[in-house]
Amino acid sequence: MAGKTLYDKLWESHVVREESDGTCLLYIDRHLMHEVTSAQAFEGMRLASRRAWRATSIVANPDHNTPTDHWDEGIKDPVSRLQVETLDANIKDFGALVYFPFKHANQGIIHVIGPENGTTLPGMTVVCGDSHTSTHGAFGALAHGIGTSEVEHVLATQTLVAKRSKRMLVRVEGQLGQEITAKDVALAIIGKIGTAGGTGYAIEFGGSAIRGLSLEGRMTLCNMAIEAGARAGLVAPDEKTAEYLRGRLYAPKGADWDKAVAYWNTLKSDHDAEFDAVVEFDAARIEPQVTWGTSPEQVLPIGARVPDPAKEADPQKRSGIERALQYMGLAAGTPLSGIKVDKVFIGSCTNSRIEDLRAAAAVARGRKKAAGVKLALVVPGSGIVKRQAEAEGLDKIFIAAGFEWREPGCSMCLAMNADRLEPGERCASTSNRNFEGRQGAGGRTHLVSPAMAAAAAVAGHFVDIRNSFGQESQA
Amino acid sequence: MKAFTQVKGLVCPLDRANVDTDAIIPKQFLKSIKRSGFGPYLFDELRYADPGEPGMDCTSRPLRKDFVLNQARYKGAQILLARDNFGCGSSREHAPWAIEDYGFTVIIAPSFADIFFGNCYKNGILPIVLPSAAVAELFAECAANEGYRLDVDLESQKVITPSGKSFGFDVTPHRKHCLLNGLDEIGLTLQHAGEIKAFEARHRAAQPWLFAEEA
Numbered sequence: 001m002a003g004k005t006l007y008d009k010l011w012e013s014h015v016v017r018e019e020s021d022g023t024c025l026l027y028i029d030r031h032l033m034h035e036v037t038s039a040q041a042f043e044g045m046r047l048a049s050r051r052a053w054r055a056t057s058i059v060a061n062p063d064h065n066t067p068t069d070h071w072d073e074g075i076k077d078p079v080s081r082l083q084v085e086t087l088d089a090n091i092k093d094f095g096a097l098v099y100f101p102f103k104h105a106n107q108g109i110i111h112v113i114g115p116e117n118g119t120t121l122p123g124m125t126v127v128c129g130d131s132h133t134s135t136h137g138a139f140g141a142l143a144h145g146i147g148t149s150e151v152e153h154v155l156a157t158q159t160l161v162a163k164r165s166k167r168m169l170v171r172v173e174g175q176l177g178q179e180i181t182a183k184d185v186a187l188a189i190i191g192k193i194g195t196a197g198g199t200g201y202a203i204e205f206g207g208s209a210i211r212g213l214s215l216e217g218r219m220t221l222c223n224m225a226i227e228a229g230a231r232a233g234l235v236a237p238d239e240k241t242a243e244y245l246r247g248r249l250y251a252p253k254g255a256d257w258d259k260a261v262a263y264w265n266t267l268k269s270d271h272d273a274e275f276d277a278v279v280e281f282d283a284a285r286i287e288p289q290v291t292w293g294t295s296p297e298q299v300l301p302i303g304a305r306v307p308d309p310a311k312e313a314d315p316q317k318r319s320g321i322e323r324a325l326q327y328m329g330l331a332a333g334t335p336l337s338g339i340k341v342d343k344v345f346i347g348s349c350t351n352s353r354i355e356d357l358r359a360a361a362a363v364a365r366g367r368k369k370a371a372g373v374k375l376a377l378v379v380p381g382s383g384i385v386k387r388q389a390e391a392e393g394l395d396k397i398f399i400a401a402g403f404e405w406r407e408p409g410c411s412m413c414l415a416m417n418a419d420r421l422e423p424g425e426r427c428a429s430t431s432n433r434n435f436e437g438r439q440g441a442g443g444r445t446h447l448v449s450p451a452m453a454a455a456a457a458v459a460g461h462f463v464d465i466r467n468s469f470g471q472e473s474q475a
Numbered sequence: 476m477k478a479f480t481q482v483k484g485l486v487c488p489l490d491r492a493n494v495d496t497d498a499i500i501p502k503q504f505l506k507s508i509k510r511s512g513f514g515p516y517l518f519d520e521l522r523y524a525d526p527g528e529p530g531m532d533c534t535s536r537p538l539r540k541d542f543v544l545n546q547a548r549y550k551g552a553q554i555l556l557a558r559d560n561f562g563c564g565s566s567r568e569h570a571p572w573a574i575e576d577y578g579f580t581v582i583i584a585p586s587f588a589d590i591f592f593g594n595c596y597k598n599g600i601l602p603i604v605l606p607s608a609a610v611a612e613l614f615a616e617c618a619a620n621e622g623y624r625l626d627v628d629l630e631s632q633k634v635i636t637p638s639g640k641s642f643g644f645d646v647t648p649h650r651k652h653c654l655l656n657g658l659d660e661i662g663l664t665l666q667h668a669g670e671i672k673a674f675e676a677r678h679r680a681a682q683p684w685l686f687a688e689e690a
């Protein structure tokens with residue numbers, strides 16, 4: 001009999017019961033929450049007079065609606081404020097293991113604070129009413145987004161009704177180039193398999209290039225798994241995972257730590273495990289990526305040109321390209337590296353961790369934001385990231401370069417707070433979605449890595465980081 | 476949840492692939508803390524010529540005439556005909572809430588995004604996957620015939636066209652049972668509370684660190 005994949009091991013260790021058609025009740029270890037998708041679930045709980053099954057599985061904080069500046073003035077938009085205050089009240093009533101209210105020193109994007117407080121651990125099942133819950137798969141946890149009805153279901157029963165996904169292995173072997181980051185790897189994968197390529201699958205990322213990534217990089221990669229259509233991304237835990245977690249607030253301690261690490265070491269796909277699909281990538285061939293359209297799969301290496309719809313044979317795809325180019329205000333054949341940007345956003349649960357800020361700061365150091373760029377926004381993923389960055393002096397580098405250094409939150413990733421694009425504005429963004437209107441109605445988003453975003457802010461247009469701002473060219 | 480049996484309804488064709496949940500219900504409407512009232516804002520950016528804000532009275536807003544939902548012949552449609560990868564992007568359940576609140580109870584497409592697909596069942600909407608060729612046929616028939624209706628029978632798992640042609644579709648027995656009976660999934664699961672407790676005790680013994688905070 002074939003061995004088991006990591007996904008199988010995680011799944012099987014959480015099945016409470018299984019129906020004959022394969023529908024399972026899956027036990028949930030960690031329930032993450034933010035203000036946007038939880039209110040209706042708590043409303044449902046109250047209506048049915050139910051209590052939380054295990055409130056200490058809950059880690060919560062507001063992030064989508066919180067402003068990133070003038071914290072002293074509170075949340076000005078009354079609708080946003082009501083949503084945040086509703087979460088405050090719900091957590092007060094129902095309880096939680098961790099709750100960081102607005103302005104708490106450790107508050108941040110839920111997918112950043114979960115791991116950094118040691119509340120995401122290998123072998124766990126992690127859910128959140130948020131599609132980017134896939135981020136936590138970087139720790140070898142089975143993590144995925146759920147809808148609000150499911151949030152209520154987990155609150156009330158600590159389980160989820162679910163069926164097994166198919167398993168896909170995305171193997172990236174070899175050495176990544178100097179300036180190539182996990183973001184480029186993620187975009188290159190999506191460019192190849194498409195935004196529906198992973199639908200129905202849980203993707204395990206493997207190969208030497210993945211093992212070479214830091215936990216921050218693995219989080220970026222798993223974060224984007226949902227953009228490839230997969231509900232979950234996974235990376236098998238290793239020494240780096242344990243090193244990252246050691247000493248974190250809620251990580252196991254003492255004898256439990258040793259037991260836990262011994263267990264985590266078993267969490268990998270067996271040599272003879274079979275996957276339903278395998279996709280291979282050569283790390284050395286991955287170049288800095290830039291999206292040109294309105295779907296993450298509409299992506300190309302920085303050296304490429306905006307595609308010509310006339311060359312696309314498939315009529316569905318052709319009209320998709322035409323619509324995207326029209327929305328993006330781009331002409332076929334334009335070199336990506338010449339495209340001017342109006343704003344730059346460095347942040348989001350994809351790229352707002354310390355490593356991302358270091359990469360962006362390395363480019364900004366000693367340089368100035370181009371005059372044509374109206375705003376270059378740097379939004380750390382959490383209070384902890386912010387303090388670490390300030391301890392390293394990164395804030396000063398950004399400010400000296402004319403970038404804005406803000407308070408943590410989701411910010412311009414989806415523009416629910418005041419940070420947004422105006423109609424027609426073009427943005428180099430380190431976030432995960434370039435959908436129409438995502439960063440503000442009429443706004444045009446190009447997804448890139450933090451270093452590429454910082455480079456665009458300095459040059460005023462997209463540039464190949466390897467030519468213009470490589471480590472060698474750094475004074 | 477309302478029980479779902481049979482729908483004989485008007486079909487509205489939405490002829491674009493990869494319709495994401497931001498398009499179905501734009502983010503500004505996520506600020507609501509209620510479950511209902513999203514129907515008037517369904518496909519807000521595609522449907523109205525002005526920027527939509529929560530709480531707006533939609534009856535006097537300028538419409539985008541070319542958008543299907545605004546065409547008189549599709550008024551009162553209950554069945555949404557769509558293309559590949561419908562419901563991709565954000566996991567917001569506001570998308571099926573808006574679709575249901577508007578009055579759709581069935582969506583037919585060649586493929587759906589995972590989370591959206593699951594969310595439909597939880598809100599009394601039946602998402603039906605049919606082969607691309609079948610969907611293309613329905614689009615063509617719908618365009619050619621004003622007042623085009625389909626008969627969707629969940630019990631026999633069939634979509635039947637006015638000419639009597641029928642397409643079978645898959646649905647898991649569990650989902651079918653819940654939809655047919657309008658059952659609350661939480662109540663069903665709590666019938667197994669004993670098993671959950673027993674599992675939890677074993678899990679705690681094996682990996683105490685997952686529960687350490689309660690010590």
Ligand code: SF4
Binds near residue numbers: 109413414431432
């Ligand atoms: S940063 Fe963006 S993608 Fe991440 S949780 Fe916030 S809004 Fe969602």
